Amino acid sequence: MTTLRLLWTFFRVGVMGETQYRVNFAIQFFQSLLGLATALAGLAVVFSYTDTLGGWGPNEIVALVGVYILVGGVIGLVIQPSMQRLIESVQEGTLDFTLTKPEEAQLLVSIQDVDIWEALDIVLGACTLGVALARLGERVGLLQAAAFGATLLAGGIIVYSFWLILASLSFWFLRVENILVIFQSVYEAGRWPVSIYPGWLRFGLTLVVPVAFAVTVPAEALTGRLDWQTALAAAGLAALLLAVSRLVWRVGLRRYSGASA
Amino acid sequence: MMGLAGLYAAQFRTSLATMFQYRAALVIWLISQVLDPVIYLIVWSTVAVAGGGSVGGYTSGDFAAYFLLLTVVNHLTYTWIMWEYEYRVRGGTLSAALLRPVHPIHADIADNLSSKVVSTPGILLATLILGVIFRPTFHFAGWTVAAFVPAVALAFFVRFFVEWTLALASFWTTRVNAINQMYFVATLFLSGQLAPLSLLPPAVRTVAAILPFRWMVSFPIELLQGNLTPRQTLTGFAAQAVWIGLGLLFLRLAWRAGVRVYSAVSG
Numbered sequence: 001m002t003t004l005r006l007l008w009t010f011f012r013v014g015v016m017g018e019t020q021y022r023v024n025f026a027i028q029f030f031q032s033l034l035g036l037a038t039a040l041a042g043l044a045v046v047f048s049y050t051d052t053l054g055g056w057g058p059n060e061i062v063a064l065v066g067v068y069i070l071v072g073g074v075i076g077l078v079i080q081p082s083m084q085r086l087i088e089s090v091q092e093g094t095l096d097f098t099l100t101k102p103e104e105a106q107l108l109v110s111i112q113d114v115d116i117w118e119a120l121d122i123v124l125g126a127c128t129l130g131v132a133l134a135r136l137g138e139r140v141g142l143l144q145a146a147a148f149g150a151t152l153l154a155g156g157i158i159v160y161s162f163w164l165i166l167a168s169l170s171f172w173f174l175r176v177e178n179i180l181v182i183f184q185s186v187y188e189a190g191r192w193p194v195s196i197y198p199g200w201l202r203f204g205l206t207l208v209v210p211v212a213f214a215v216t217v218p219a220e221a222l223t224g225r226l227d228w229q230t231a232l233a234a235a236g237l238a239a240l241l242l243a244v245s246r247l248v249w250r251v252g253l254r255r256y257s258g259a260s261a
Numbered sequence: 262m263m264g265l266a267g268l269y270a271a272q273f274r275t276s277l278a279t280m281f282q283y284r285a286a287l288v289i290w291l292i293s294q295v296l297d298p299v300i301y302l303i304v305w306s307t308v309a310v311a312g313g314g315s316v317g318g319y320t321s322g323d324f325a326a327y328f329l330l331l332t333v334v335n336h337l338t339y340t341w342i343m344w345e346y347e348y349r350v351r352g353g354t355l356s357a358a359l360l361r362p363v364h365p366i367h368a369d370i371a372d373n374l375s376s377k378v379v380s381t382p383g384i385l386l387a388t389l390i391l392g393v394i395f396r397p398t399f400h401f402a403g404w405t406v407a408a409f410v411p412a413v414a415l416a417f418f419v420r421f422f423v424e425w426t427l428a429l430a431s432f433w434t435t436r437v438n439a440i441n442q443m444y445f446v447a448t449l450f451l452s453g454q455l456a457p458l459s460l461l462p463p464a465v466r467t468v469a470a471i472l473p474f475r476w477m478v479s480f481p482i483e484l485l486q487g488n489l490t491p492r493q494t495l496t497g498f499a500a501q502a503v504w505i506g507l508g509l510l511f512l513r514l515a516w517r518a519g520v521r522v523y524s525a526v527s528g
Contacts, residue, residue, distance in 0.1 A: 027439050038446050042455055049316045049460065050308045178289045185293035189300055196307045198394070 006103065007078070007111050014114035028117040032124050039065050039191065054196035056223075061193070063132035064219040068191050070125030071155065071214050075187075076118035078111055079160055080180075083167040085113045087177055090170045095256060106249055110164065133222065140222060147221035151231060154238040155214040161241035162210055164249055171252030183209060190215035213237060268363060272371035273378075280379040291383045294339075295332055295391070301455060302328035302395060317460045322398030323486075327457050329388050329397050330482045335454065336384045337413055338420045338477055340373055343444065346428035347437050350523065359520070366425060366512075373421070400487040408494055412481040415501040420477040422508030429512075432519035447472075453479030459488070473504040 018024060043065070047058045056064065086109045089095040098108050133140060140148075166183070170176040186204075190211040194202050206212040213234050220226045280287065305328070306321035314320060319327070349355040358365040427444060431437050449455050450465060451474035458466050458479050469475040480497045483489050489497065 023436075027436055031439055031442055034442055034446060038449065041450070045450075045456055045461060046304060046308060048462075050311050052311065053304065053307060175285065178286050182289055182292060185296050188297065192300065192304055197303055201303075 002103070003107060003111070006107065007114075010078075010111050010114045011116065014116040018116050024117065028120055032117075032120045035121075036065075036069065036124055036128060039069075054193045056193050056195075059132050059136045060219075060223045063129055063136070063222060064193060064215065065191060066125050066127075066129030066132055067152075067219045067222075068125070068215045069121050069128060071152075071159070071190075071218075072187065073118045073121030073123075073125055074156060075159060075163075076115055076121065078114050079163050081113035081115045082110055083163045084177065084180070085109075086167045087170040087180075090256065091174065105253070106164075106246065110160070129222075136223070144222060144224060147226055147231065148218055151213075151221045151226065151234050152218040154234040155210075155218055157238040158210045158234070158241050159214045161238075161245035164245040165241075168245070168248045168252040171255045187211055193219070210237070210241075265363065265367065268367055269371045272368050273375040276372045276375035277379065280376055287380060287383065291380065291387060294336055294384065295387045298328040298332045298335070298454070299391060305456060306395070317457075319457065319460070320398065322396055324457075325392075325395040326397035326399050326486060327482060329392055329395070330485060331453065331478065332388055332391075333384060334413060334416065334478055334481050336381065337377065338417045340421055340424045342369060342373075342421075342424050343428045343437070343441050346431040347435065350431040351435060355523065369425065370421065399485075401485060402487055404491070405485050405487055405494075409481055409485045412484050412494075412497070412501070415498065415505065416477050416481055419473050419501055419504045419508060422505060422512050423473050423477070426508060426512045426515050429515045429519045432523050448474060448477070451475065452477050453482065458483075470500070473508070476501045476504055 040062070043058065043061060046053065047061075051057065053061060086095070089098065089109075095109075098112065099105055101108060163180075163183070166176060166179050169179070186209045189197070189201075189205055194205050194212040194216045197205065202212070217226065217230060217234050220230070302324055305316075305319070305324040309316045309319060309321040309324060315323075349358070355365070358368065361368075424444075427440065428437075430440050434440075450461065451458075451469040451472060453469075453475070458469055458475060461469075469479070476497065480501070484494055484497065
């Protein structure tokens with residue numbers, strides 16, 4: 001509950017900060033639409049030469065792209081800006097201010113910065129997903145919807161924990177932001193089902209950079225491809241990474257000593 | 262002329278020193294440069310295999326060759342100037358460059374080339390490793406290899422002048438991100454980054470050939486892979502020459518008008 005209340009507060013601060021620049025809305029909207037149009041046009045080119053890609057039909061891949069944009073929106077809305085802020089504040093010593101606040105520090109650093117325009121991507125991704133599902137004509141049963149929600153949540157937790165671990169490395173190393181750049185470019189690979197990639201790359205996208213769990217697995221749940229082993233693995237990995245990231249954060253925090261600020 | 266050579270030499274030295282400072286950043290940047298073509302390589306190979314071995318005249322080996330060459334050519338002709346200009350104008354660092362006696366584009370060309378001296382071996386190594394994995398089929402001929410070198414050099418200048426001119430949009434607006442994104446979408450489809458141009462609809466191909474996009478990236482690869490006759494190759498060189506000329510013309514016009522509206526706040 002506290003989490004939601006705080007997140008809402010930070011979101012409001014973000015809105016207040018950004019609504020001074022109203023033209024930004026039109027421009028961001030345009031950029032989000034352009035991103036979606038590019039993805040769909042790319043798919044159109046590929047599917048003019050084939051009917052299925054790695055066993056996925058065109059509408060199913062559009063659904064996957066919807067999940068991709070949606071999850072990307074969630075990452076961009078709060079995870080990425082907050083983690084970038086965390087790295088900066090460790091380097092500059094301004095983490096002191098966060099630590100003195102009465103709320104749990106991990107919670108605060110995880111939602112401290114909200115890039116409200118990314119909410120557009122969440123909406124756009126959800127719309128794309130909706131249109132794709134409608135065109136598939138399959139009725140998404142209660143079970144599939146529940147599996148989708150659960151795997152999406154697990155994927156979100158996995159991505160969040162992954163970012164927190166990377167960002168916490170800044171307690172030990174300088175210039176961690178470079179690693180974050182890798183995540184962004186590797187995330188691009190999630191736009192296609194991971195089943196098309198060769199084994200070594202699929203392994204990397206599943207366990208080194210967990211794009212598969214963030215995008216492909218929820219999309220599998222929606223299109224009725226999910227087997228229970230994968231679902232279980234997603235839940236297990238989410239729990240494991242959440243615990244590991246908490247540990248890394250706490251050990252790192254013990255090393256932190258703000259000399260400036 | 263001597264003065265300009267000295268300037269290039271000095272810029273080379275400082276750029277190289279900076280590049281070696283940030284080795285880790287370089288490796289990470291290499292990964293992100295290689296990843297995109299590899300994804301499309303895999304997508305198109307999958308399509309080729311599903312289509313019974315080849316699609317649109319490309320086997321998966323041809324796709325591998327195409328996208329590995331694309332990685333190299335794209336890297337050699339790549340510029341980051343459109344991202345950088347906004348900072349220069351907004352932060353006012355352009356003021357210092359304006360005080361110098363030579364046109365600021367020289368420093369940018371030297372900076373770009375020297376950074377490539379450092380990064381190209383990395384790209385070649387990565388391409389080699391990927392070549393072992395994806396088994397490309399090359400169709401080189403003696404004359405195409407010889408013609409490839411000037412084709413890439415001309416492609417570099419076409420792209421450099423076009424992107425340098427577009428970067429000047431920062432003089433008029435601080436919201437160049439949207440412009441940049443539109444341009445990058447155009448390069449994705451029209452310069453052959455998403456797929457070989459011959460797989461795109463005829464209308465798109467025509468647009469790519471009229472605008473500079475085909476001549477910036479796709480043309481050297483088509484040439485090297487033996488897709489072009491000597492006559493088509495000569496036409497290509499002519500198109501590159503025309504776009505270098507037009508690029509320079511637009512660049513001069515935009516630069517003159519832009520510097521007039523430029524007023525630094527800080528710096």
